[in-house]
Amino acid sequence: MKHIRIFFAFIFLLIPLNVHPSEVNPDRKFLSNGVKEYRIENGLKVLFIKEHKSPVATFQVWYRAGSRNEPAGKSGISHLLEHMMFKGTPKYGPSVFSRVVQKNGGTDNAYTTKDYTVYFELFPSDRITLPIDLEADRMQNLTIDLKEMLSEKSVVMEERRLRYEDDPQSSLFEEVVAAAFKAHSYRRPVIGWMSDIKSIERDDLYNYYKTYYSPDNAAVVIVGDVNADEIIGKVSRFFRDIPAGPPRKNINSIEPEQKGERRVLLKKEAELSYILIAYHTPSFPNEDSYALDVLSQILSGGKSSRLYQSLVYEKKISISASADYSGLNNDPYLFFFSATASPDKDIKEVEDSLYSEISKIKTEPPSEREIRKAKNQIESSFIMGQDSIYIQAMKYGMFEMIGDWRLIDRYLDGIRKITPEDVMRVAKKYLKEDNRTVGILIPIKNSK
Amino acid sequence: MKNSKFWRILNLSLIVNFALLILHFHSFAFDVKRTILPNGLIVLHSEKHNLPIVMITLLVKASQLNEPKEKAGLANLTAELLTEGTKNRKSTAISEEIEFIGASLAASAGSDFTTITLSVLKKDMNKGFEVLSDVMLNPTFPQVEIERKRELIKGFLRQREEDPSFLAERAFKREVFGEHPYGRLIEGSVETVDNIRREDIVRFYLDYFLPNNSILSVVGDLTSDELDALIKQFFGEWKKADLPSMTTRKLDQKKVKRVIKIDKDLTQANIVLGNLGISRDNPDYYAVSVMNYILGGGGFSSRLMQSIRDEMGLAYDVHSFFTSNKEAGMFQVEVQTKNESANTAIDEILRQIERIKKENISDQELSDAKSYLTGSFPRRLDTNRKIADFLASVEFYNLGLDYVEKYPDYINSVTKDDILRVALKYLDPGNYVLVVVANQGKATLKY
Numbered sequence: 001m002k003h004i005r006i007f008f009a010f011i012f013l014l015i016p017l018n019v020h021p022s023e024v025n026p027d028r029k030f031l032s033n034g035v036k037e038y039r040i041e042n043g044l045k046v047l048f049i050k051e052h053k054s055p056v057a058t059f060q061v062w063y064r065a066g067s068r069n070e071p072a073g074k075s076g077i078s079h080l081l082e083h084m085m086f087k088g089t090p091k092y093g094p095s096v097f098s099r100v101v102q103k104n105g106g107t108d109n110a111y112t113t114k115d116y117t118v119y120f121e122l123f124p125s126d127r128i129t130l131p132i133d134l135e136a137d138r139m140q141n142l143t144i145d146l147k148e149m150l151s152e153k154s155v156v157m158e159e160r161r162l163r164y165e166d167d168p169q170s171s172l173f174e175e176v177v178a179a180a181f182k183a184h185s186y187r188r189p190v191i192g193w194m195s196d197i198k199s200i201e202r203d204d205l206y207n208y209y210k211t212y213y214s215p216d217n218a219a220v221v222i223v224g225d226v227n228a229d230e231i232i233g234k235v236s237r238f239f240r241d242i243p244a245g246p247p248r249k250n251i252n253s254i255e256p257e258q259k260g261e262r263r264v265l266l267k268k269e270a271e272l273s274y275i276l277i278a279y280h281t282p283s284f285p286n287e288d289s290y291a292l293d294v295l296s297q298i299l300s301g302g303k304s305s306r307l308y309q310s311l312v313y314e315k316k317i318s319i320s321a322s323a324d325y326s327g328l329n330n331d332p333y334l335f336f337f338s339a340t341a342s343p344d345k346d347i348k349e350v351e352d353s354l355y356s357e358i359s360k361i362k363t364e365p366p367s368e369r370e371i372r373k374a375k376n377q378i379e380s381s382f383i384m385g386q387d388s389i390y391i392q393a394m395k396y397g398m399f400e401m402i403g404d405w406r407l408i409d410r411y412l413d414g415i416r417k418i419t420p421e422d423v424m425r426v427a428k429k430y431l432k433e434d435n436r437t438v439g440i441l442i443p444i445k446n447s448k
Numbered sequence: 449m450k451n452s453k454f455w456r457i458l459n460l461s462l463i464v465n466f467a468l469l470i471l472h473f474h475s476f477a478f479d480v481k482r483t484i485l486p487n488g489l490i491v492l493h494s495e496k497h498n499l500p501i502v503m504i505t506l507l508v509k510a511s512q513l514n515e516p517k518e519k520a521g522l523a524n525l526t527a528e529l530l531t532e533g534t535k536n537r538k539s540t541a542i543s544e545e546i547e548f549i550g551a552s553l554a555a556s557a558g559s560d561f562t563t564i565t566l567s568v569l570k571k572d573m574n575k576g577f578e579v580l581s582d583v584m585l586n587p588t589f590p591q592v593e594i595e596r597k598r599e600l601i602k603g604f605l606r607q608r609e610e611d612p613s614f615l616a617e618r619a620f621k622r623e624v625f626g627e628h629p630y631g632r633l634i635e636g637s638v639e640t641v642d643n644i645r646r647e648d649i650v651r652f653y654l655d656y657f658l659p660n661n662s663i664l665s666v667v668g669d670l671t672s673d674e675l676d677a678l679i680k681q682f683f684g685e686w687k688k689a690d691l692p693s694m695t696t697r698k699l700d701q702k703k704v705k706r707v708i709k710i711d712k713d714l715t716q717a718n719i720v721l722g723n724l725g726i727s728r729d730n731p732d733y734y735a736v737s738v739m740n741y742i743l744g745g746g747g748f749s750s751r752l753m754q755s756i757r758d759e760m761g762l763a764y765d766v767h768s769f770f771t772s773n774k775e776a777g778m779f780q781v782e783v784q785t786k787n788e789s790a791n792t793a794i795d796e797i798l799r800q801i802e803r804i805k806k807e808n809i810s811d812q813e814l815s816d817a818k819s820y821l822t823g824s825f826p827r828r829l830d831t832n833r834k835i836a837d838f839l840a841s842v843e844f845y846n847l848g849l850d851y852v853e854k855y856p857d858y859i860n861s862v863t864k865d866d867i868l869r870v871a872l873k874y875l876d877p878g879n880y881v882l883v884v885v886a887n888q889g890k891a892t893l894k895y
Contacts, residue, residue: 053498054830086748095758098748103816105823124826151761159764161715162784168610269713271609302552303543313540316596319603342603373548380550380569386499387831 043216049223057128057224060120062397065212067190076192079112087148089141115330116401125225136238168270176439180278184255214245223393262437270443273347278334284327290414291422297374299323317345362427365420487688488660492839494667500570502668503832507840508562510656512629521636523557530555532593535586560774570669581682612718612885620720623881660688665840667832710885717790717886722780723876728772734858735866741817744768787890801877822856
């Protein structure tokens with residue numbers, strides 16, 4: 001469930017900002033703004049946030065390209081491209097990027113999601129201009145050497161074995177998502193199916209790169225103890241000559257309404273039974289997304305939340321139980337419930353208990369105190385999230401990817417307005433039997 | 449992720465050896481006030497007023513080092529039960545009060561110590577300290593909560609059996625450390641957890657959870673006066689007492705090659721290879737840090753990553769690390785590769801270990817490693833949470849508050865000869881422990 005947890009964590013780390021570009025305040029105070037937005041002629045958007053509490057900075061390039069954009073039969077191409085981005089250009093050979101970064105005390109890495117791909121560096125702030133040249137270079141001049149690509153495909157296949165094939169709960173996650181969607185590309189795993197990874201050719205990769213990696217399809221986010229004019233000047237110098245990309249087709253895939261429960265079983269070597277349930281739900285900024293967020297917090301925000309108290313603490317039928325919702329997706333996605341059965345407990349009993357918690361919140365609104373607690377938790381994690389420049393940059397990037405970083409404003413306002421009745425209403429509207437996909441991991445012992 | 453595990457491991461090594469990476473950075477200096485209270489509690493305080501938050505780490509010198517073998521898991525169970533009932537609050541009341549204010553409170557035991565951490569908004573400081581002090585000073589260890597926690601721990605132990613890297617790691621530790629407590633899981637085992645009685649927990653708590661055995665580290669938006677008042681109000685009643693005498697253990701270092709094969713229906717072989725390492729106070733610690741960075745600790749710049757991932761395409765991740773604790777440590781290389789490539793990967797690991805023991809490293813490698821280790825420091829302490837944990841750890845391992853200034857010198861004074869010397873001394877490819885969790889039929893190990 002790593003994926004879900006990651007997104008779950010993110011959504012509660014978003015910081016509300018009342019930002020008006022004309023009122024930029026470079027000396028950032030708590031919850032005041034300090035975002036400077038720039039746009040280069042070729043369409044590249046640059047967001048800058050001054051943060052001087054620690055002498056560090058992050059430089060991030062976000063591309064609007066994720067598994068959602070992939071052609072059929074080529075799942076995993078976004079992620080393979082992410083790997084190839086470290087394999088060099090004519091100017092800087094393979095592995096030069098990371099070596100330059102590390103010997104300057106920096107970290108670099110990247111990750112791919114359903115909707116976007118992010119490359120980031122973290123540095124002592126006096127060296128933060130160092131990756132600018134390198135990032136601009138690989139935005140347009142990637143080599144994609146055939147031999148390197150073949151080797152990297154094996155690396156990615158090892159990554160797939162590590163993360164999915166040998167991990168029973170992650171395998172079930174793949175099964176459930178694939179069953180929940182039939183039309184939308186969200187059905188495909190970000191890492192790709194094994195046979196798709198094998199079938200990706202250099203031309204596929206190159207065309208994908210040329211289509212999606214361009215300044216007009218990207219955003220740069222910089223947070224740290226740095227001088228804005230200096231760094232923006234340098235970003236502009238290195239990026240402004242990169243031409244905008246070709247016109248891209250919009251992905252307009254709409255998942256038809258689900259009309260009846262779907263069930264998938266996975267029999268795999270494992271120790272404990274595990275259940276994962278997914279309900280189709282809208283994404284932010286849909287009006288219901290705020291109440292869904294509060295709902296997941298009430299069900300699953302800590303040891304005092306309903307699922308832990310009921311399944312783990314009182315009934316002792318699960319060793320863990322949680323609900324996860326993140327609305328930060330380009331298209332409607334899923335609200336998940338998951339639980340691992342205690343040794344020798346029946347997964348049927350666990351499933352029934354989850355449904356009884358769901359039915360409880362559909363018939364009786366949560367208490368005012370529960371709503372208050374959920375809001376306090378969300379607000380507090382916004383503030384705590386500011387402890388890290390990496391997380392700050394992340395949230396601006398995420399909102400930018402779903403439309404505009406300014407949407408961040410709307411988010412907390414939306415949360416603050418939620419009432420107990422709203423929570424009950426969205427639970428009734430979305431947590432319905434016909435709208436769910438249920439996955440069950442059935443442990444088997446191989447007599448090896 | 450291009451390689452998430454690598455960075456997790458780097459972070460892990462930071463947690464294990466907290467004081468590993470410190471750099472003298474002029475812009476980086478932060479003031480720390482160190483006080484010893486009459487009851488023996490050491491208080492470290494750094495004011496940070498940029499955000500209205502306060503991060504607290506209370507370190508107690510109680511760990512698996514203090515538990516009998518047949519009751520392994522005692523330190524962990526004790527820590528986990530602190531938040532499960534006090535004289536003033538039931539289990540659910542503790543989590544409800546903490547979560548209502550959007551704070552977090554957690555206790556966990558480790559190899560060398562137990563930490564209780566609290567993250568709280570400035571405005572809720574009083575409530576935060578009140579609950580923290582309640583769980584520290586007044587835990588009641590109700591029998592019903594002990595049973596509940598015991599079953600949960602056993603459930604998690606069972607679930608972790610699903611994870612091949614956990615199986616490999618557990619077998620490796622056991623083999624390297626033998627009878628030493630570091631050879632056991634912090635959770636203990638299903639059998640030893642069942643041996644723990646309530647009296648054991650109460651005794652353990654009374655023996656070790658004392659102010660003269662603890663370090664309180666506080667970083668964030670509060671002044672010295674505010675902190676003094678909070679400590680007085682909420683920890684004023686914490687009384688010092690004599691500590692039990694500590695028995696010293698000797699490590700029984702077997703000098704023979706040992707290979708452990710575990711058969712599971714997997715697509716990948718999970719390989720761990722290594723030997724006993726060094727304790728945190730070993731003066732070679734810094735030379736070892738540089739050497740390991742070059743061998744397999746330096747992510748994409750390391751020799752193991754260059755060869756096994758970049759050149760051979762055999763694995764998503766491969767890395768080596770030294771875990772250095774108070775009494776001992778271990779060295780290990782970890783890799784996951786498809787069953788069929790297991791032999792090739794092990795060959796290459798051994799070849800790289802032999803190489804760094806025989807040949808001098810290049811000037812470039814030495815200077816790159818040093819500049820990473822010294823230059824990455826500000827990022828290691830770039831949040832209040834990290835600083836709070838770090839200060840407690842520096843105090844625990846006696847590194848001195850001037851360690852920040854000294855660290856770059858420690859690293860920069862390492863020479864090529866030192867690298868060769870520590871590689872020869874601490875890497876033992878002839879007498880390694882090798883654990884392979886795999887589909888053994890497909891891996892057909894020659895080792």
